[in-house]
Amino acid sequence: MSAGRTRFVGMGVRIEVDHLTMRYGAVTAVEDISFTVEPGEFFGLLGPNGAGKTTTLETIEGLREPTEGRVAIDGRDPARREPDLQRRIGVQLQSSAFFERLTAVEQLQTFGSIYGVPTSRLDELLEQVGLTEKATAQVEDLSGGQKQRLSIACALVHDPEVVFLDEPTAALDPQARRNLWDVLRGINESGRTVVLTTHYMEEAEELCDRVAIVDHGQLLQLDTPATLIRRLDAATRIGLAVEAISIDEARALPGVQTVAVGSAGLVIETRDAATVLGELGRREALEGLSVSKGTLEDVFLDLTGREYRA
Missing domain, CATH: 3.30.70 (Alpha-Beta Plaits)
Incomplete structure:
Protein backbone atom coordinates (compact mmCIF):
# COMPACT_ATOMS: atom_id res chain seq x y z
CA MET A 1 0.00 0.00 0.00
CA SER A 2 1.28 3.46 -0.89
CA ALA A 3 2.64 5.63 1.91
CA GLY A 4 0.08 7.61 3.85
CA ARG A 5 -2.87 5.51 2.68
CA THR A 6 -5.56 4.24 5.05
CA ARG A 7 -7.09 0.83 4.41
CA PHE A 8 -10.87 0.74 4.80
CA VAL A 9 -11.39 -2.73 6.27
CA GLY A 10 -14.65 -4.32 5.19
CA MET A 11 -15.31 -1.78 2.42
CA GLY A 12 -15.02 -2.22 -1.33
CA VAL A 13 -15.40 -5.60 -3.03
CA ARG A 14 -13.23 -8.66 -3.66
CA ILE A 15 -12.52 -9.64 -7.24
CA GLU A 16 -11.43 -13.13 -8.29
CA VAL A 17 -10.00 -14.01 -11.69
CA ASP A 18 -9.51 -17.77 -11.92
CA HIS A 19 -7.74 -19.29 -14.95
CA LEU A 20 -9.27 -16.72 -17.29
CA THR A 21 -8.86 -17.42 -21.01
CA MET A 22 -10.33 -15.32 -23.84
CA ARG A 23 -10.17 -16.42 -27.48
CA TYR A 24 -11.41 -14.70 -30.62
CA GLY A 25 -11.35 -17.40 -33.26
CA ALA A 26 -7.73 -18.51 -33.62
CA VAL A 27 -6.45 -15.56 -31.57
CA THR A 28 -5.88 -16.02 -27.83
CA ALA A 29 -6.12 -12.57 -26.23
CA VAL A 30 -5.87 -13.77 -22.62
CA GLU A 31 -4.37 -17.10 -21.58
CA ASP A 32 -4.94 -18.73 -18.18
CA ILE A 33 -4.65 -15.60 -16.01
CA SER A 34 -5.41 -15.83 -12.28
CA PHE A 35 -5.31 -13.15 -9.56
CA THR A 36 -7.42 -11.59 -6.83
CA VAL A 37 -8.09 -7.98 -5.89
CA GLU A 38 -8.76 -7.42 -2.20
CA PRO A 39 -11.48 -5.11 -0.82
CA GLY A 40 -10.31 -1.48 -0.78
CA GLU A 41 -7.20 -2.23 -2.86
CA PHE A 42 -5.86 -0.01 -5.64
CA PHE A 43 -4.85 -2.60 -8.25
CA GLY A 44 -3.03 -1.97 -11.54
CA LEU A 45 -3.10 -3.96 -14.78
CA LEU A 46 -0.02 -3.09 -16.83
CA GLY A 47 1.08 -4.23 -20.25
CA PRO A 48 2.12 -3.08 -23.74
CA ASN A 49 -0.43 -2.48 -26.48
CA GLY A 50 -2.22 -5.74 -27.30
CA ALA A 51 -1.11 -7.41 -24.07
CA GLY A 52 -4.67 -8.39 -23.08
CA LYS A 53 -5.23 -5.97 -20.20
CA THR A 54 -8.32 -4.25 -21.63
CA THR A 55 -9.87 -7.61 -22.53
CA THR A 56 -9.20 -8.79 -18.98
CA LEU A 57 -10.75 -5.62 -17.56
CA GLU A 58 -13.83 -5.86 -19.78
CA THR A 59 -14.35 -9.46 -18.69
CA ILE A 60 -14.20 -8.48 -15.02
CA GLU A 61 -16.70 -5.69 -15.74
CA GLY A 62 -19.07 -8.25 -17.25
CA LEU A 63 -18.87 -6.82 -20.78
CA ARG A 64 -17.44 -10.10 -22.12
CA GLU A 65 -17.95 -13.74 -21.15
CA PRO A 66 -14.82 -15.86 -20.62
CA THR A 67 -13.97 -18.56 -23.13
CA GLU A 68 -12.62 -20.53 -20.19
CA GLY A 69 -12.17 -19.89 -16.49
CA ARG A 70 -14.15 -17.84 -14.01
CA VAL A 71 -14.48 -14.21 -12.92
CA ALA A 72 -16.33 -13.19 -9.76
CA ILE A 73 -17.10 -9.96 -7.91
CA ASP A 74 -17.87 -10.82 -4.30
CA GLY A 75 -18.55 -14.36 -5.48
CA ARG A 76 -20.97 -13.37 -8.25
CA ASP A 77 -20.62 -13.61 -12.03
CA PRO A 78 -20.56 -10.07 -13.51
CA ALA A 79 -21.50 -11.41 -16.97
CA ARG A 80 -25.00 -12.21 -15.65
CA ARG A 81 -25.61 -8.45 -15.39
CA GLU A 82 -27.60 -8.70 -12.17
CA PRO A 83 -29.00 -5.23 -11.43
CA ASP A 84 -28.03 -5.20 -7.75
CA LEU A 85 -24.44 -6.16 -8.64
CA GLN A 86 -24.32 -3.61 -11.49
CA ARG A 87 -25.15 -0.85 -9.01
CA ARG A 88 -21.98 -1.73 -7.12
CA ILE A 89 -19.79 -1.30 -10.22
CA GLY A 90 -18.55 1.94 -11.79
CA VAL A 91 -16.82 1.90 -15.19
CA GLN A 92 -14.73 4.57 -16.91
CA LEU A 93 -13.87 3.47 -20.45
CA GLN A 94 -10.82 4.42 -22.54
CA SER A 95 -12.88 6.89 -24.57
CA SER A 96 -16.13 8.30 -23.26
CA ALA A 97 -18.98 9.70 -25.35
CA PHE A 98 -21.08 12.52 -23.93
CA PHE A 99 -24.39 13.96 -25.05
CA GLU A 100 -23.91 17.01 -27.23
CA ARG A 101 -24.71 20.50 -25.95
CA LEU A 102 -25.32 19.37 -22.39
CA THR A 103 -23.49 21.00 -19.51
CA ALA A 104 -21.34 19.03 -17.08
CA VAL A 105 -24.08 18.95 -14.44
CA GLU A 106 -26.69 17.96 -17.06
CA GLN A 107 -24.49 15.05 -18.13
CA LEU A 108 -24.40 13.88 -14.51
CA GLN A 109 -28.15 14.35 -14.16
CA THR A 110 -28.69 12.15 -17.22
CA PHE A 111 -26.48 9.36 -15.92
CA GLY A 112 -27.84 9.71 -12.40
CA SER A 113 -31.45 9.41 -13.55
CA ILE A 114 -30.73 5.83 -14.68
CA TYR A 115 -30.02 4.92 -11.06
CA GLY A 116 -32.52 7.23 -9.41
CA VAL A 117 -29.73 9.35 -7.92
CA PRO A 118 -30.96 12.51 -6.16
CA THR A 119 -29.80 15.79 -7.68
CA SER A 120 -28.35 16.76 -4.30
CA ARG A 121 -25.49 14.32 -4.93
CA LEU A 122 -24.39 16.02 -8.14
CA ASP A 123 -22.81 19.05 -6.48
CA GLU A 124 -20.87 16.70 -4.21
CA LEU A 125 -19.58 14.76 -7.22
CA LEU A 126 -18.54 17.87 -9.11
CA GLU A 127 -16.61 19.02 -6.07
CA GLN A 128 -15.00 15.59 -5.66
CA VAL A 129 -13.57 15.68 -9.19
CA GLY A 130 -12.76 19.40 -9.11
CA LEU A 131 -15.37 20.57 -11.63
CA THR A 132 -17.57 22.79 -9.47
CA GLU A 133 -16.60 25.88 -11.46
CA LYS A 134 -17.37 24.06 -14.73
CA ALA A 135 -20.83 22.81 -13.72
CA THR A 136 -22.61 24.95 -16.32
CA ALA A 137 -19.99 24.58 -19.05
CA GLN A 138 -20.87 22.49 -22.08
CA VAL A 139 -18.74 19.39 -22.60
CA GLU A 140 -17.41 20.78 -25.87
CA ASP A 141 -15.82 23.62 -23.91
CA LEU A 142 -14.01 21.38 -21.40
CA SER A 143 -10.31 20.55 -21.69
CA GLY A 144 -9.13 16.96 -22.12
CA GLY A 145 -8.35 16.63 -18.42
CA GLN A 146 -11.73 18.11 -17.44
CA LYS A 147 -13.53 15.65 -19.73
CA GLN A 148 -11.69 12.79 -18.06
CA ARG A 149 -12.75 14.12 -14.66
CA LEU A 150 -16.37 14.29 -15.83
CA SER A 151 -16.12 10.74 -17.18
CA ILE A 152 -14.95 9.56 -13.76
CA ALA A 153 -17.76 11.51 -12.06
CA CYS A 154 -20.27 9.71 -14.31
CA ALA A 155 -18.75 6.38 -13.23
CA LEU A 156 -19.17 7.42 -9.58
CA VAL A 157 -22.65 8.91 -9.84
CA HIS A 158 -24.39 5.89 -8.28
CA ASP A 159 -21.80 5.54 -5.48
CA PRO A 160 -20.29 2.20 -6.59
CA GLU A 161 -18.06 0.06 -4.36
CA VAL A 162 -15.62 -0.86 -7.14
CA VAL A 163 -14.41 1.43 -9.93
CA PHE A 164 -12.76 0.26 -13.15
CA LEU A 165 -10.55 2.83 -14.89
CA ASP A 166 -9.20 2.02 -18.36
CA GLU A 167 -6.24 4.32 -19.06
CA PRO A 168 -7.91 7.36 -17.45
CA THR A 169 -4.93 9.68 -17.98
CA ALA A 170 -4.09 8.74 -21.57
CA ALA A 171 -3.27 11.73 -23.79
CA LEU A 172 -3.26 14.17 -20.86
CA ASP A 173 -0.41 16.61 -20.31
CA PRO A 174 1.79 15.99 -17.24
CA GLN A 175 0.09 18.65 -15.14
CA ALA A 176 -3.43 17.37 -15.89
CA ARG A 177 -2.27 13.78 -15.30
CA ARG A 178 -0.84 14.51 -11.87
CA ASN A 179 -3.90 16.56 -11.01
CA LEU A 180 -6.09 13.59 -11.87
CA TRP A 181 -3.96 11.35 -9.65
CA ASP A 182 -5.28 13.24 -6.63
CA VAL A 183 -8.83 12.45 -7.76
CA LEU A 184 -8.04 8.74 -8.24
CA ARG A 185 -6.28 8.60 -4.87
CA GLY A 186 -9.32 10.17 -3.23
CA ILE A 187 -11.66 7.63 -4.84
CA ASN A 188 -9.67 4.79 -3.31
CA GLU A 189 -9.25 6.49 0.06
CA SER A 190 -13.03 6.82 0.28
CA GLY A 191 -13.12 3.03 0.61
CA ARG A 192 -13.66 1.90 -2.96
CA THR A 193 -11.80 -0.91 -4.67
CA VAL A 194 -10.08 0.54 -7.76
CA VAL A 195 -8.78 -1.41 -10.77
CA LEU A 196 -6.67 0.62 -13.19
CA THR A 197 -5.05 -0.04 -16.56
CA THR A 198 -2.29 2.34 -17.59
CA HIS A 199 0.76 2.71 -19.83
CA TYR A 200 2.40 5.09 -17.37
CA MET A 201 4.68 3.20 -15.00
CA GLU A 202 5.23 6.23 -12.78
CA GLU A 203 1.45 6.44 -12.37
CA ALA A 204 1.17 2.79 -11.34
CA GLU A 205 4.13 3.09 -8.97
CA GLU A 206 2.58 6.17 -7.35
CA LEU A 207 -1.01 4.94 -7.02
CA CYS A 208 -1.20 1.16 -6.90
CA ASP A 209 -0.94 -1.15 -3.91
CA ARG A 210 -0.16 -4.06 -6.26
CA VAL A 211 0.30 -4.41 -10.01
CA ALA A 212 -0.07 -7.29 -12.44
CA ILE A 213 2.15 -7.10 -15.52
CA VAL A 214 0.71 -8.94 -18.52
CA ASP A 215 2.04 -9.53 -22.02
CA HIS A 216 0.89 -11.69 -24.91
CA GLY A 217 -2.17 -12.54 -22.83
CA GLN A 218 -0.17 -14.04 -19.96
CA LEU A 219 0.47 -12.88 -16.41
CA LEU A 220 4.21 -12.29 -16.00
CA GLN A 221 4.51 -10.84 -12.49
CA LEU A 222 2.20 -9.71 -9.69
CA ASP A 223 3.29 -7.92 -6.53
CA THR A 224 3.71 -4.51 -4.95
CA PRO A 225 5.72 -2.06 -7.08
CA ALA A 226 8.42 -1.87 -4.40
CA THR A 227 8.81 -5.66 -4.27
CA LEU A 228 9.02 -5.96 -8.05
CA ILE A 229 11.70 -3.26 -8.15
CA ARG A 230 13.75 -4.95 -5.41
CA ARG A 231 13.43 -8.30 -7.17
CA LEU A 232 14.86 -6.81 -10.37
CA ASP A 233 18.10 -5.95 -8.53
CA ALA A 234 18.77 -3.07 -10.91
Missing part, protein backbone atom coordinates in the same frame (compact mmCIF):
# COMPACT_ATOMS: atom_id res chain seq x y z
CA ALA A 235 21.98 -1.07 -10.88
CA THR A 236 22.10 2.21 -8.97
CA ARG A 237 22.36 5.32 -11.15
CA ILE A 238 24.56 8.13 -9.86
CA GLY A 239 24.14 11.44 -11.63
CA LEU A 240 26.78 14.19 -11.58
CA ALA A 241 27.44 17.50 -13.27
CA VAL A 242 29.61 16.99 -16.37
CA GLU A 243 32.39 19.08 -14.85
CA ALA A 244 32.43 17.09 -11.56
CA ILE A 245 34.76 14.40 -12.90
CA SER A 246 36.11 13.31 -16.27
CA ILE A 247 34.63 10.29 -18.02
CA ASP A 248 37.97 8.45 -17.89
CA GLU A 249 38.32 9.11 -14.14
CA ALA A 250 34.77 7.94 -13.53
CA ARG A 251 35.32 4.73 -15.50
CA ALA A 252 38.43 4.00 -13.44
CA LEU A 253 36.60 4.15 -10.11
CA PRO A 254 36.20 0.78 -8.32
CA GLY A 255 32.69 -0.64 -8.62
CA VAL A 256 31.67 1.35 -11.70
CA GLN A 257 29.88 -0.64 -14.42
CA THR A 258 29.08 1.98 -17.05
CA VAL A 259 29.52 5.72 -17.56
CA ALA A 260 27.51 7.81 -20.01
CA VAL A 261 26.97 11.48 -20.73
CA GLY A 262 23.40 12.64 -21.24
CA SER A 263 21.52 15.92 -21.42
CA ALA A 264 21.32 16.01 -17.61
CA GLY A 265 25.01 15.33 -17.07
CA LEU A 266 27.21 12.34 -16.24
CA VAL A 267 25.48 9.06 -15.34
CA ILE A 268 27.35 6.28 -13.56
CA GLU A 269 25.78 2.83 -13.12
CA THR A 270 27.01 0.58 -10.31
CA ARG A 271 25.98 -2.27 -8.04
CA ASP A 272 28.31 -1.00 -5.32
CA ALA A 273 26.98 2.50 -4.72
CA ALA A 274 28.65 2.88 -1.31
CA THR A 275 32.13 2.35 -2.76
CA VAL A 276 31.56 4.64 -5.75
CA LEU A 277 30.07 7.41 -3.63
CA GLY A 278 32.94 7.12 -1.17
CA GLU A 279 35.49 7.49 -3.97
CA LEU A 280 33.62 10.46 -5.42
CA GLY A 281 33.53 12.08 -2.00
CA ARG A 282 37.28 11.65 -1.53
CA ARG A 283 37.81 13.38 -4.89
CA GLU A 284 35.32 16.13 -3.96
CA ALA A 285 33.49 15.22 -7.16
CA LEU A 286 29.88 15.42 -5.92
CA GLU A 287 28.66 18.45 -7.85
CA GLY A 288 25.10 17.91 -9.12
CA LEU A 289 24.83 14.61 -7.24
CA SER A 290 21.67 12.52 -7.60
CA VAL A 291 21.19 8.85 -6.75
CA SER A 292 18.38 6.64 -8.03
CA LYS A 293 17.63 2.93 -7.97
CA GLY A 294 15.48 0.95 -10.39
CA THR A 295 11.90 1.94 -11.17
CA LEU A 296 8.75 0.08 -12.15
CA GLU A 297 9.49 1.10 -15.72
CA ASP A 298 12.78 -0.85 -15.52
CA VAL A 299 10.81 -3.89 -14.32
CA PHE A 300 8.27 -3.46 -17.10
CA LEU A 301 10.90 -3.20 -19.85
CA ASP A 302 12.85 -6.13 -18.41
CA LEU A 303 9.74 -8.32 -18.59
CA THR A 304 8.17 -7.13 -21.84
CA GLY A 305 11.12 -5.96 -23.93
CA ARG A 306 11.98 -2.57 -25.37
CA GLU A 307 10.66 -2.84 -28.91
CA TYR A 308 7.93 -0.40 -29.91
CA ARG A 309 4.45 -1.85 -30.42
CA ALA A 310 1.81 0.16 -32.27
